[in-house]
Amino acid sequence: MNSPSDYYDTLQAVFTSAAVRAGRIVRTYEVGGFSIQLSFAGPALVDRICPGVEHLRICDSGETADFKICLWDSLSTSTSMPPPPWQDRHLRAKGEIPGLSDERIFASFQMGSDALSLMDQENSTALFWVRDAERIPWYETGSPLRYLLHLFYQRKDWQYVHGAAVGYPEAGVLLTGKGGMGKSTTALTCLFSNLGYLGDDYVLLGPGDPPTVHSLYNSAKFTADSENFFPELMPRIANPRKKPGEKSVFFLYPGFKEKLVRSSPLKAILIPRIGPNAEPRLESVSPIEGLKALAPSTLAQLPKTSSTTLRRLGDVVRKVPTYVLHLSPKPRETPPLLESLLRNLI
Amino acid sequence: MALNQNFRINVPKVISETIDGETIIINLESGHYFSLNHSGGQIWNDIQTGHSTEQIFQLTQQRYPRDAAQVPSAVSGFLAALLSEALIGPCETFEISEKLSTPTAPADRPFEIPGLQKYEDMQDLLLLDPIHEVDEMGWPMTK
Numbered sequence: 001m002n003s004p005s006d007y008y009d010t011l012q013a014v015f016t017s018a019a020v021r022a023g024r025i026v027r028t029y030e031v032g033g034f035s036i037q038l039s040f041a042g043p044a045l046v047d048r049i050c051p052g053v054e055h056l057r058i059c060d061s062g063e064t065a066d067f068k069i070c071l072w073d074s075l076s077t078s079t080s081m082p083p084p085p086w087q088d089r090h091l092r093a094k095g096e097i098p099g100l101s102d103e104r105i106f107a108s109f110q111m112g113s114d115a116l117s118l119m120d121q122e123n124s125t126a127l128f129w130v131r132d133a134e135r136i137p138w139y140e141t142g143s144p145l146r147y148l149l150h151l152f153y154q155r156k157d158w159q160y161v162h163g164a165a166v167g168y169p170e171a172g173v174l175l176t177g178k179g180g181m182g183k184s185t186t187a188l189t190c191l192f193s194n195l196g197y198l199g200d201d202y203v204l205l206g207p208g209d210p211p212t213v214h215s216l217y218n219s220a221k222f223t224a225d226s227e228n229f230f231p232e233l234m235p236r237i238a239n240p241r242k243k244p245g246e247k248s249v250f251f252l253y254p255g256f257k258e259k260l261v262r263s264s265p266l267k268a269i270l271i272p273r274i275g276p277n278a279e280p281r282l283e284s285v286s287p288i289e290g291l292k293a294l295a296p297s298t299l300a301q302l303p304k305t306s307s308t309t310l311r312r313l314g315d316v317v318r319k320v321p322t323y324v325l326h327l328s329p330k331p332r333e334t335p336p337l338l339e340s341l342l343r344n345l346i
Numbered sequence: 347m348a349l350n351q352n353f354r355i356n357v358p359k360v361i362s363e364t365i366d367g368e369t370i371i372i373n374l375e376s377g378h379y380f381s382l383n384h385s386g387g388q389i390w391n392d393i394q395t396g397h398s399t400e401q402i403f404q405l406t407q408q409r410y411p412r413d414a415a416q417v418p419s420a421v422s423g424f425l426a427a428l429l430s431e432a433l434i435g436p437c438e439t440f441e442i443s444e445k446l447s448t449p450t451a452p453a454d455r456p457f458e459i460p461g462l463q464k465y466e467d468m469q470d471l472l473l474l475d476p477i478h479e480v481d482e483m484g485w486p487m488t489k
Contacts, residue, residue: 080483081483081485082483083483083484083485084483084484084485084486091486093375109486111486111488112488114485114486114487114488116485131481131485131487135488178467178468286365286366286368287365287366288365288366288368288369288370288381291363291365291370292370292379292381292465295363295370295372295379296372296377296379296465296468297468299372299374300377300468305374306358306361306374307357307358307361307362309361310361310362310363310370310372311363313363314363314365317365318365
């Protein structure tokens, strides 16, 4: 097999060919002061990648973007892809491809989307390829390019995390823990309160004391069980003909753009717990409980994590208080409690 | 547990963080994570800082002099648990990082049997390579 850098250059040429054939579409976004330029070969992937990040769009910054990603699919661009330079057995957990990675290049194959991502860590550029844009699942459209954004921001000492965030531009809270505990539902109830919305599944933590939580995606995902809580949102879901078991996906931009908050100083970490509580309440717990909620689910979903990742998350829980958020069966009772907490922490 | 058998932490796949005396350990390969009680965290830190098994026994007895008799079996059991979870591994070429020249101060709390609690609830999230087909070019294709 050629070196990872050679393979990157080969695929860069494939992208160039696809862009010539299908036309180049450029969109630029900004998160936490870093500009991210997406160059698409043709329109097929635009509708699969952009809706979730459209609230972060800025004017095109030309060649000066901090991170440049080239994206294409083979089917719509009629561009053939060379065979994978690894044998099947080389795929590891989280799609890592050790034989195709070195100090400069990091390669991963994301099953589900069947997406190949190659990150050039020296030059802050990346390639993203799928065979067929139509095969990208809706949950990926809701939170696209997870691996690449994680890899880029990790090198800046920022941390991509699994969690929801709500609040105001002056103060926000991170809701974290494993799936099914009420993160998304709690975040969505904030649409019907004074609180703003930063994300329901993945957000970015920037450095500082307190750290800053940044919105990455304007999407919200909810299960069939949660649909009853939000009947007014059902006409707006993006995937009304979803497959059995698939979550409903809903984009807050542009319909609820006034509710979107770009970033907030992080004031607390909340661990939602569903229970037979008469009303929602907060229980202060030790920082290690916050780390136990935040770290395993974040690390399990991201490639190329290490002791540095855990140390970075440890630094976050040391700086802000952690609470268990005991939820009541009525989700819309939660936002007033969070508003009260934030008023006390500002 | 033989005193001449020393151990090291199975880095880089095993990572840990200690906050206010409480420790979380994560096995990045399996997705399993663990919490340690206070005395377990002390022993984990002793392993991390390159102490031999014999030194770990001594340190724990110095921290808990009233319960020194319990220490050997408790520490041995704890090391065996760490070993069986592949969080530590035997270290044949062991270099002792420092000599115990001054005794460690007694702990300000009673001795508790060093304990390890295991959590397996991240298995579903850990994106293990699912069974998949490949297309005509050899690219993986989710069923």
